[in-house]
Amino acid sequence: MPEITASAVKALRDRTGLPMMECKQALVETNGDFEAAIEWLRKAGRKTMEKRADRQTAAGRIAVFTDSNSSRGAMIELFCESAPVANNEQFIALAQLLAQRLAEGPGEATSEELLGQPVPGEPGITLRERYEEVNIRIREAFRIGRMVRLEGVASGYVHHDGTVGVLLQATGGPLVLAKDICMHIAAMQPTVVSREDLDQATIDKEREILLAQAQSEGKSGPVLEKIIQGRLQTLFAERCLLEQPFVKSTTGKETVRKVAEAAGMKIQGFVRWTLGKE
Numbered sequence: 001m002p003e004i005t006a007s008a009v010k011a012l013r014d015r016t017g018l019p020m021m022e023c024k025q026a027l028v029e030t031n032g033d034f035e036a037a038i039e040w041l042r043k044a045g046r047k048t049m050e051k052r053a054d055r056q057t058a059a060g061r062i063a064v065f066t067d068s069n070s071s072r073g074a075m076i077e078l079f080c081e082s083a084p085v086a087n088n089e090q091f092i093a094l095a096q097l098l099a100q101r102l103a104e105g106p107g108e109a110t111s112e113e114l115l116g117q118p119v120p121g122e123p124g125i126t127l128r129e130r131y132e133e134v135n136i137r138i139r140e141a142f143r144i145g146r147m148v149r150l151e152g153v154a155s156g157y158v159h160h161d162g163t164v165g166v167l168l169q170a171t172g173g174p175l176v177l178a179k180d181i182c183m184h185i186a187a188m189q190p191t192v193v194s195r196e197d198l199d200q201a202t203i204d205k206e207r208e209i210l211l212a213q214a215q216s217e218g219k220s221g222p223v224l225e226k227i228i229q230g231r232l233q234t235l236f237a238e239r240c241l242l243e244q245p246f247v248k249s250t251t252g253k254e255t256v257r258k259v260a261e262a263a264g265m266k267i268q269g270f271v272r273w274t275l276g277k278e
Contacts, residue, residue: 002032016041017137045136055141059086061162062275063095065103066153068175073153073167074103077145077275085140086162094134095162101127102149111144146278148271157182163275173265180248181241181256185272190241193267194257198239206235241267 004027012023012034018041026044030036060079067073078095085091100120108114115128135142154170155178166182192198210228236243242257249259260267 004028004032008032008034012037012041016133018045042132042136046132048139049132049135049141052139052141055081057081057141057143058276059083060143060145060275061086061092061095062158062165062273063092063099063162064156064158064165064167065096065099066156066167067103070104071152071154072103072149073156074099074147074149075156075165075167075271075273076102076147077273079143079145079276080138081140085138088138090134091138092162094131097130098127098144102147107149108147111147114144114147145276146273150269150271152268154178154265155182157186159186165273167271168267169269170260170265170267173260173263177259177263177265181246181260181267182270184244184247184256185241185270187247188241188244189272190244190270191239193240193269194242195236195240198236203232203235206232241270 004024008027009020009024012018012027013020016023016038022041022044023037026037026040027034030040057079059082060077062075062077064075065073076095076099078091078098080086080091097119098114101117102108102114104120105114105117108117115126115131117127119125119127119130131142148167150167150169152169152171154168154173155175156168157166157179158164164186166185168178168182168185170178170181195203207228210231211224214224214227214231233243237245242255242260244256245252246254246256246259256267
């Protein structure tokens with residue numbers, strides 16, 4: 001058997017990121033064949049991760065990728081077991097690669113299809129290989145959650161801790177405003193773009209509740225409808241993006257609608273996720 005040198009073990013460790021003793025064992029088992037040792041470590045790592053597959057994966061992060069040239073964007077959830085791993089640079093980079101390929105690729109219906117695609121900029125390596133490489137190195141169970149790809153995307157946003165993500169569909173207006181509106185959506189949590197997008201049954205139910213409240217307060221006649229309309233406006237401001245006061249308004253009175261219209265922007269839709277919450 002050829003001598004397993006310290007330099008060979010170090011080179012394998014540098015290549016795989018795995019502990020020195022495991023790298024040495026891999027070289028011993030493969031008679032010093034470097035590429036065979038890598039495959040040996042990969043197979044051993046898969047067996048280890050199979051044993052962890054049923055562990056709870058409640059931590060993780062959302063990744064967003066937008067392409068200004070194609071106006072296409074994508075967002076994915078990548079889960080892991082612990083918060084420290086969710087903030088690991090390699091884990092973050094993996095999540096970003098998945099989102100980028102989802103946006104730039106042919107479109108995938110499942111995570112398995114996505115993992116079969118090549119790594120962006122590295123056509124000889126699949127996302128599955130990169131996923132397994134990072135997975136084996138970190139040694140926590142990973143899981144891909146929701147995935148979405150949209151056309152007509154103006155901008156995207158991910159909160160600093162990766163737990164909230166937004167994609168904004170819009171045309172016109174400056175990119176800086178699109179980014180600011182994404183941050184507004186993340187903070188203010190609207191559910192629809194405009195009041196026309198609200199379910200009529202929801203509005204009718206709310207009107208019924210408000211009517212009963214106003215009548216119990218002794219309100220009647222023409223003032224009654226005025227009071228109900230005023231209180232309905234609160235509902236619209238809570239749930240409808242265009243009705244909300246813009247978080248970066250200097251006066252505190254400008255709505256998102258007014259800001260967008262002044263900039264020549266038309267908002268068609270958005271997707272806002274909180275990690276792990278449908």
